[in-house]
Amino acid sequence: MTQLLRVQNFSVSSDGFGAGENQCLERPFGDVDPEELVSWAGATASWTMRTDSGGSRGLDDYLTRDYARNIGAEIMGRGKFGPQRGPWENLDWRGWWGDEPPFRTPVFVMTHHTRPSFTLSDTTFHFVDDEPGAVLERAREAAQGKDVRLGGGATTIREFLDADLVDTLHVAVSPLELGSGSRLWESPDELLDRYHVDVVPSASGVTHHLFWRK
Amino acid sequence: MTQLLRVQNFSVSSDGFGAGENQCLERPFGDVDPEELVSWAGATASWTMRTDSGGSRGLDDYLTRDYARNIGAEIMGRGKFGPQRGPWENLDWRGWWGDEPPFRTPVFVMTHHTRPSFTLSDTTFHFVDDEPGAVLERAREAAQGKDVRLGGGATTIREFLDADLVDTLHVAVSPLELGSGSRLWESPDELLDRYHVDVVPSASGVTHHLFWRK
Numbered sequence: 001m002t003q004l005l006r007v008q009n010f011s012v013s014s015d016g017f018g019a020g021e022n023q024c025l026e027r028p029f030g031d032v033d034p035e036e037l038v039s040w041a042g043a044t045a046s047w048t049m050r051t052d053s054g055g056s057r058g059l060d061d062y063l064t065r066d067y068a069r070n071i072g073a074e075i076m077g078r079g080k081f082g083p084q085r086g087p088w089e090n091l092d093w094r095g096w097w098g099d100e101p102p103f104r105t106p107v108f109v110m111t112h113h114t115r116p117s118f119t120l121s122d123t124t125f126h127f128v129d130d131e132p133g134a135v136l137e138r139a140r141e142a143a144q145g146k147d148v149r150l151g152g153g154a155t156t157i158r159e160f161l162d163a164d165l166v167d168t169l170h171v172a173v174s175p176l177e178l179g180s181g182s183r184l185w186e187s188p189d190e191l192l193d194r195y196h197v198d199v200v201p202s203a204s205g206v207t208h209h210l211f212w213r214k
Numbered sequence: 215m216t217q218l219l220r221v222q223n224f225s226v227s228s229d230g231f232g233a234g235e236n237q238c239l240e241r242p243f244g245d246v247d248p249e250e251l252v253s254w255a256g257a258t259a260s261w262t263m264r265t266d267s268g269g270s271r272g273l274d275d276y277l278t279r280d281y282a283r284n285i286g287a288e289i290m291g292r293g294k295f296g297p298q299r300g301p302w303e304n305l306d307w308r309g310w311w312g313d314e315p316p317f318r319t320p321v322f323v324m325t326h327h328t329r330p331s332f333t334l335s336d337t338t339f340h341f342v343d344d345e346p347g348a349v350l351e352r353a354r355e356a357a358q359g360k361d362v363r364l365g366g367g368a369t370t371i372r373e374f375l376d377a378d379l380v381d382t383l384h385v386a387v388s389p390l391e392l393g394s395g396s397r398l399w400e401s402p403d404e405l406l407d408r409y410h411v412d413v414v415p416s417a418s419g420v421t422h423h424l425f426w427r428k
Binding site: 002203 | 275
């Protein structure tokens with residue numbers, strides 16, 4: 001079986017931004033309330049960060065429950081791991097994701113400033129300074145036959161799209177305009193030369209865009 | 215975790231029939247071409263009966279790929295196993311599903327005429343003469359903590375709905391009128407007193423109805 005590279009549950013504003021400007025330790029999404037972007041996912045029964053037994057089981061839940069299915073590794077940009085830029089100043093700080101990160105696989109963090117790998121619960125973070133193709137190769141090997149999730153942010157997804165390495169994308173477009181920040185696209189139509197798309201409005205207010213290769 | 219009873223990928227006509235009349239050995243769906251009812255599923259990459267590597271990966275595929283996720287047992291009516299009525303006349307005939315049935319779990323076939331259990335590849339068929347609640351209890355035990363799929367046909371799903379035992383339902387409504395046969399509902403609105411619903415039209419022509427308990 002082919003090992004796919006999949007974008008799952010990536011939320012953007014109606015004008016295509018995945019996060020606002022001015023990301024910092026206290027504001028992983030910069031100048032945007034993450035609640036406004038990802039509340040559709042938080043309301044579902046299968047959301048990875050859910051701690052109680054409630055939640056909806058309709059359309060949005062089909063999207064969140066697919067998050068970990070057949071995933072053996074994740075690739076993410078440095079901004080999804082933490083707000084630092086340049087050389088690491090404090091190796092004791094081990095990312096935004098707490099003692100039990102929701103990835104539960106090897107994770108490859110793309111950065112020009114590498115640091116030693118470490119493990120938190122079921123997740124091992126590796127720091128790699130390489131091109132998308134080479135990083136994907138390492139992630140595929142670590143995934144042991146399973147698919148690889150491309151976790152974001154928008155800049156990282158763009159890099160892999162530009163290198164034509166992405167097999168499927170699920171992007172949830174929120175009815176919220178940001179105006180600036182980290183941008184995935186000006187319009188989803190940019191991908192239509194290479195991908196099929198299903199555009200699926202949800203009662204939660206987001207519109208799911210499901211792309212797969214032509 | 216609760217063990218849910220889930221209906222998955224059950225296809226009905228626009229007037230609510232899951233199969234036509236006159237089911238027989240050569241025509242499991244009776245007087246209806248099954249292709250017309252279930253072609254939406256057959257076109258997806260994750261369809262359980264697919265033998266090649268093609269297929270779509272959009273909305274419909276999210277529905278078919280959820281078919282086996284966290285399922286530990288299936289319950290089905292006798293008509294889904296075979297066309298026979300009354301006492302079994304030939305125990306050598308072992309169902310419509312071939313040497314590798316797509317269920318890959320214990321399957322409980324509801325019938326007033328029991329026969330010995332048997333195993334085909336990863337699937338073991340048990341034949342049970344009991345009320346829905348008692349059958350569900352046995353299936354839950356066999357599922358070892360996982361959910362139970364309620365496989366149909368329409369009459370069997372109705373029995374479990376009437377006993378208020380179904381937790382979630384995915385029903386795909388095809389744009390095809392049957393007029394008679396085995397009926398799930400006159401209208402999906404019949405379930406709205408007990409269930410939330412997301413109604414999701416697909417580019418394939420079917421309209422997915424996703425129900426979960428209020």
